[in-house]
Amino acid sequence: MLLMYNKLFTSILDSSIWLEDDGVVRVWVTLLASMDETGFCKFGSIHNLARRANKTPKETARCVEILESPDKIDPQQDFEGRRIERVSGGWIVLNAGKYREMATRQIALEKNRIRVHNFRAKEKAEAATEAKPKRPRQPRRPSGPDPSFGVWKGEI
Numbered sequence: 001m002l003l004m005y006n007k008l009f010t011s012i013l014d015s016s017i018w019l020e021d022d023g024v025v026r027v028w029v030t031l032l033a034s035m036d037e038t039g040f041c042k043f044g045s046i047h048n049l050a051r052r053a054n055k056t057p058k059e060t061a062r063c064v065e066i067l068e069s070p071d072k073i074d075p076q077q078d079f080e081g082r083r084i085e086r087v088s089g090g091w092i093v094l095n096a097g098k099y100r101e102m103a104t105r106q107i108a109l110e111k112n113r114i115r116v117h118n119f120r121a122k123e124k125a126e127a128a129t130e131a132k133p134k135r136p137r138q139p140r141r142p143s144g145p146d147p148s149f150g151v152w153k154g155e156i
Contacts, residue, residue, distance in 0.1 A: 006032055009099065016073040017083070020066065027053045027063035031084060031093060039096025042089055049091075064091075 008029070012018060017028055030053040035041045043049040050060035064084070071081020078098070084091040 006035060007099070008032065016071050016081070019073060023055055023059050024063045024066050027055065027060055028067060028083065031067070031091060035093050035096055039093040040087070040089075041084075041091045041093065043091065044089065 017025060020028075027049065030049065031041045034043070034052065041049075043052070046061050046064065047057050049064070050057045053060055053063075055063070067083045068085065069082065071077055071083075074081055079094045082094060084093055
């Protein structure tokens with residue numbers, strides 16, 4: 001069995017979906033958790049989705065209606081704030097591609113950060129183990145103004 005996971009961005013806590021009632025949020029998270037890489041959520045009916053979300057079919061239908069409708073709080077979003085659309089065999093999460101791209105970009109940045117960190121650590125370890133001839137240390141110059149500055153050493 002192939003297990004998949006989907007990223008859940010912390011920005012959900014600041015989104016208008018978080019202002020909906022718990023049932024809508026629960027159905028939304030169920031859809032997010034079940035979607036594939038294209039955003040498709042395979043549920044044959046409201047009853048299947050209701051069972052997975054642990055809600056009644058009537059409550060799930062109400063939640064789906066809210067998720068399919070324009071967002072009343074923030075209608076300036078993509079798709080007028082609609083989050084899902086009914087398609088044959090289930091629902092499609094409308095912004096799935098946008099968020100998958102963001103997650104992919106963040107994963108790539110993190111992998112690059114780790115790669116650079118490991119490369120630098122390796123270089124540092126190699127430099128520490130190399131036998132370098134030690135050069136004599138130069139004496140430090142005293143700090144502060146030169147005490148002989150402005151003193152004339154010639155004859156008057």
